[in-house]
Amino acid sequence: MSKPLNIIVCGSLVPDPLQTLEPVSTPQGPGLKNEQMLPSVLDPWAACALYEAAALAKTRAGSKVYLVALGPKAKLQQLMMTVAQKVPFELIAANGPAGGFTDAKETAEELAKLIKSIPNLDLSSTLVFGGCASASRDAGVTMPFVAEKLGINEFFAGVDEIKVADDDSFTVLERIEGGKYLSSTCKGFPAVVAWATGSLPEPPNNPQVGMMNMRGVMPALMKAPVVNVGSGTIAYEKTEVPSAKRDTVVKKDMSAEAIAQEIVEWIKG
Amino acid sequence: MKIVAFTQMESNGTFAQDVPLFADAIKASGADIVIVPGTSRFKRSMPAAALRAGADIDTNVTDVTVEGETVKAQRWAYRQRILATFSRTGRPWVIVTDPALFAEISAKLGVSETKEFGAGAGDTRTTCNGVQAAGGGGESTIRPDAKLLFVAGAGWTKKQADGELHLADAASSITTFLGKSGASLGSSKSLVDMPEAAQAFNFMSHMNQVGQTGSTPRHAKGLSTCCHGEEPHVVGRRFINERRAINLDANCGWAQGKADVVYVADAFEVMKKINEMM
Ligand SMILES: Cc1cc2nc3c(=O)[nH]c(=O)nc-3n(C[C@H](O)[C@H](O)[C@H](O)COP(=O)(O)OP(=O)(O)OC[C@H]3O[C@@H](n4cnc5c(N)ncnc54)[C@H](O)[C@@H]3O)c2cc1C
Numbered sequence: 001m002s003k004p005l006n007i008i009v010c011g012s013l014v015p016d017p018l019q020t021l022e023p024v025s026t027p028q029g030p031g032l033k034n035e036q037m038l039p040s041v042l043d044p045w046a047a048c049a050l051y052e053a054a055a056l057a058k059t060r061a062g063s064k065v066y067l068v069a070l071g072p073k074a075k076l077q078q079l080m081m082t083v084a085q086k087v088p089f090e091l092i093a094a095n096g097p098a099g100g101f102t103d104a105k106e107t108a109e110e111l112a113k114l115i116k117s118i119p120n121l122d123l124s125s126t127l128v129f130g131g132c133a134s135a136s137r138d139a140g141v142t143m144p145f146v147a148e149k150l151g152i153n154e155f156f157a158g159v160d161e162i163k164v165a166d167d168d169s170f171t172v173l174e175r176i177e178g179g180k181y182l183s184s185t186c187k188g189f190p191a192v193v194a195w196a197t198g199s200l201p202e203p204p205n206n207p208q209v210g211m212m213n214m215r216g217v218m219p220a221l222m223k224a225p226v227v228n229v230g231s232g233t234i235a236y237e238k239t240e241v242p243s244a245k246r247d248t249v250v251k252k253d254m255s256a257e258a259i260a261q262e263i264v265e266w267i268k269g
Numbered sequence: 270m271k272i273v274a275f276t277q278m279e280s281n282g283t284f285a286q287d288v289p290l291f292a293d294a295i296k297a298s299g300a301d302i303v304i305v306p307g308t309s310r311f312k313r314s315m316p317a318a319a320l321r322a323g324a325d326i327d328t329n330v331t332d333v334t335v336e337g338e339t340v341k342a343q344r345w346a347y348r349q350r351i352l353a354t355f356s357r358t359g360r361p362w363v364i365v366t367d368p369a370l371f372a373e374i375s376a377k378l379g380v381s382e383t384k385e386f387g388a389g390a391g392d393t394r395t396t397c398n399g400v401q402a403a404g405g406g407g408e409s410t411i412r413p414d415a416k417l418l419f420v421a422g423a424g425w426t427k428k429q430a431d432g433e434l435h436l437a438d439a440a441s442s443i444t445t446f447l448g449k450s451g452a453s454l455g456s457s458k459s460l461v462d463m464p465e466a467a468q469a470f471n472f473m474s475h476m477n478q479v480g481q482t483g484s485t486p487r488h489a490k491g492l493s494t495c496c497h498g499e500e501p502h503v504v505g506r507r508f509i510n511e512r513r514a515i516n517l518d519a520n521c522g523w524a525q526g527k528a529d530v531v532y533v534a535d536a537f538e539v540m541k542k543i544n545e546m547m
Binding site: 199 | 281283284308313316320325327328329341346348350351352353354355359393394395396399400401402403412474475481482483499500504507511515519525528533534535541546
């Protein structure tokens, strides 16, 4: 029988994509106006990673999913009210900034420390998941940094599918140029997988799962260490939202023929 | 200031092979700044290589300015919503750009040396099985070099004026246009998330999705059809200069300053005419 897996998902919060963001200067560097008040969601690609982790865990009895999150404690607690209802996991949290202007190196350092703090973690049966890029920093570097910090030599970027065989070998599909996939097979664990969308829809809220998760979530938040994550060697000069508003011309009452003619000329022009 | 460019041949390497290869090359280059095109291979392995080499790295850099010894870079945070201008005190500094911007940014930096990488070699537990198409397995509808991005939204799958669905018509209209125009196909999230679209539109997949949780492609022009133009979608259009949309709704997102021209019309009818004319 194949052995149980540890699947550790790194993921934190980002502002709800429907919110308007306004950059401001703070004593700690650039930030967002009313950052503490902005509604947040679980970082979308990390959320895909979490749902894929839960589905994979179900295929091997005894497997366990961890969610490793670095973010402001109060906001993480709020986020857990919804995320904890999605799939079963154990939260491992650190209390610190999670914005788009922090340094990925420092974030990765803290995530690696949190992962190493998991008691009796056997890396030879561990997969570390995360999103291929955050919706805050959007750099795609945190997960390969985590791999390097953990000394894991197998990393896959922009993954949409993983198939794990009974002998622990697994095949992944990574997004590459021109809308294609690179298929690779790895002999075994550990490995770090940075997910793109995957193939699973967002699971519906399940209050029972929520209650079960929350038993661990509250203590995890209570003992979350305070971590200092700054902007490293970056010296920000300016953060701005360049005006993207166009003077839209709305054309009504044109025949389909006339519109088609105009569009064809525009395409060819 | 020494600026070195890294490029790659049509070849690949696994993370286990490429990280030491690239890390050694960063160290050996003696560069202050290493500029790299963001191919999938470099994006996979360059971050860890930079870390191993004690370098700093910034990805998705869209522009640089050079004044004497001072280099400032620009990149977007929050998925194309906030533009940051910054410099780095750490050296070496690895700057990764979109492949389409690599030549322009290299020229601004003034590259003094180029290093080209061949296939990765050395110990690895990973074997590449090869490249495969996404979705239906046919020819890819994502064409990064196309001038035009054609975006299909969820409206193509909605009941139309006659109260009926027209999925087969929609699929044929879209594929005919792609064939005639050579455009690249983009999609809204709502469309690729729909199970019925996955069946009827097997020429597209999540890879075609543009926006917050999709791609941010670079094409000169973008034509949207049956797509509302909501903000999480529009952030993926940041680098499309000329934008037009066909939508039944005169108050759709595109009409709120997000497109240059919005045609208030039935996209089924207009695309049929366009396909006849092309
Ligand atoms: C965390 C998160 C991330 C997201 N990421 C993305 C993302 O990356 N990309 C993305 O696209 N969305 C994203 N979204 C979703 C986004 O908010 C919208 O819901 C989505 O873009 C809507 O898709 P749509 O415009 O195709 O569909 P709809 O909103 O359903 O709009 C359909 C449009 O079709 C028009 N229409 C119907 N029939 C016709 C016809 N015959 N002719 C012309 N027009 C017609 C209608 O008028 C309507 O405007 C995200 C949302 C969240 C919460």
